[in-house]
Amino acid sequence: MNKITRRQFLYCSAALFSASAIPAWAARPSGAKPGNEYGKEDVSGRVFRGDAPEKPWKWSHEGLFYDKLKNDRVICGVCPNRCNLAPGDRSVCRSKVNIGGTLYTLTYGNPCAVHLDPVEKKPLFHFKPRSKAFSIATTGCNLRCLNCQNWEISQVRPEDVRYSELFPKEAVEAAKGVSAESIAYTYSEPVTFFEYMIGTARIAKEEGIYNLLISNGYINREPLLELCRVVDGANVNLKSFSDSIYRKLNGGRLQPVLETFRTMHEKGIHFEITNLVVPGYADDQEMVKRMCEWIVESLGPDHPLHFLRFFPKYKLNRLPPTPLSTLTRFRELALSGGIRYVYLGNVPDNEGNNTYCHNCHKMLVERKGYLIPEYNLTGNRCKFCNTVIPGVWDEGGPGPV
Numbered sequence: 001m002n003k004i005t006r007r008q009f010l011y012c013s014a015a016l017f018s019a020s021a022i023p024a025w026a027a028r029p030s031g032a033k034p035g036n037e038y039g040k041e042d043v044s045g046r047v048f049r050g051d052a053p054e055k056p057w058k059w060s061h062e063g064l065f066y067d068k069l070k071n072d073r074v075i076c077g078v079c080p081n082r083c084n085l086a087p088g089d090r091s092v093c094r095s096k097v098n099i100g101g102t103l104y105t106l107t108y109g110n111p112c113a114v115h116l117d118p119v120e121k122k123p124l125f126h127f128k129p130r131s132k133a134f135s136i137a138t139t140g141c142n143l144r145c146l147n148c149q150n151w152e153i154s155q156v157r158p159e160d161v162r163y164s165e166l167f168p169k170e171a172v173e174a175a176k177g178v179s180a181e182s183i184a185y186t187y188s189e190p191v192t193f194f195e196y197m198i199g200t201a202r203i204a205k206e207e208g209i210y211n212l213l214i215s216n217g218y219i220n221r222e223p224l225l226e227l228c229r230v231v232d233g234a235n236v237n238l239k240s241f242s243d244s245i246y247r248k249l250n251g252g253r254l255q256p257v258l259e260t261f262r263t264m265h266e267k268g269i270h271f272e273i274t275n276l277v278v279p280g281y282a283d284d285q286e287m288v289k290r291m292c293e294w295i296v297e298s299l300g301p302d303h304p305l306h307f308l309r310f311f312p313k314y315k316l317n318r319l320p321p322t323p324l325s326t327l328t329r330f331r332e333l334a335l336s337g338g339i340r341y342v343y344l345g346n347v348p349d350n351e352g353n354n355t356y357c358h359n360c361h362k363m364l365v366e367r368k369g370y371l372i373p374e375y376n377l378t379g380n381r382c383k384f385c386n387t388v389i390p391g392v393w394d395e396g397g398p399g400p401v
């Protein structure tokens with residue numbers, strides 16, 4: 001039995017008893033409003049001029065993948081935003097600052113959310129069913145989705161939420177202490193806490209714990225290749241299949257995300273794709289058809305695709321939820337287009353929650369919420385027709401409830 005410190009015990013207790021993605025103690029910062037309200041943004045409306053702290057603090061760590069320029073400027077190379085910061089500036093993701101010509105991340109060992117989640121919640125349906133993922137997040141995101149579910153932590157600065165301390169080694173010990181099989185980097189956007197994530201993931205790998213990346217996929221190739229060395233599974237969000245919608249709805253671009261999928265596929269990482277069907281933005285049938293064609297042509301038929309139902313949130317709180325008929329139609333379209341495993345999310349008690357063998361079409365995994373009443377795989381094969389099912393499965397079937 002691993003010993004855990006009192007602090008880790010408290011973290012994990014909070015995690016075990018919590019059902020929501022954001023813990024109650026990740027308090028909304030006083031006076032925080034949705035949007036870019038901190039500091040003075042530059043003309044492109046992206047980085048925050050003159051908003052860095054004067055000196056590094058306890059959870060500061062020099063950034064990885066950055067270049068020093070003339071006049072003490074720095075340019076971050078972690079994500080396609082490539083923030084170009086003068087001394088005193090803060091990045092688009094709000095997590096990085098230029099202090100005296102050095103790029104610092106401010107979130108190293110400084111999570112604002114720590115939970116123990118079923119892996120199905122990520123969602124990951126083809127990765128160690130029913131296992132537990134020790135889930136961590138810091139503040140920050142490199143996109144600006146109008147429908148963000150987690151804006152209270154994704155669209156604020158690290159110093160604006162109630163902070164915690166969990167350095168990489170402690171995070172791995174805490175995960176072991178609650179018998180989590182994996183650590184998930186999740187909730188906000190882990191690309192923006194890249195240094196903390198990779199520091200933790202390397203230790204986790206050595207300790208035999210899986211690493212799960214739950215991300216928007218907005219990352220440059222070099223840091224992604226570094227991550228691919230330690231990541232075992234991922235869920236990456238493909239927000240739409242249109243660059244103009246990416247710009248309008250998410251404040252990003254489509255092409256870098258497609259490159260992320262290609263790279264992860266080329267590296268043999270197990271990943272699943274999530275597509276949130278936002279009415280009026282990402283619900284055009286022709287676009288979804290093109291997206292499915294691209295997936296099959298570029299990534300093959302085996303990466304599971306999850307269509308998620310939208311509910312009104314954040315700046316899109318006046319839109320209606322996605323009609324169930326739209327989701328069902330998209331699922332059928334994706335299946336007939338050749339994607340073998342297509343799911344519906346945020347739609348309870350629907351056959352789109354279950355896994356069916358792509359060969360004999362019998363039910364392999366029945367899901368009721370996060371419960372699995374029926375399981376018909378033997379190792380990684382269909383129990384009925386012996387077909388290999390893509391994913392990372394347990395030899396002995398899913399663990400106990």
Ligand code: SF4
Binds near residue numbers: 094191192
């Ligand atoms: S990770 Fe953050 S600091 Fe780096 S380029 Fe992206 S938004 Fe800018």
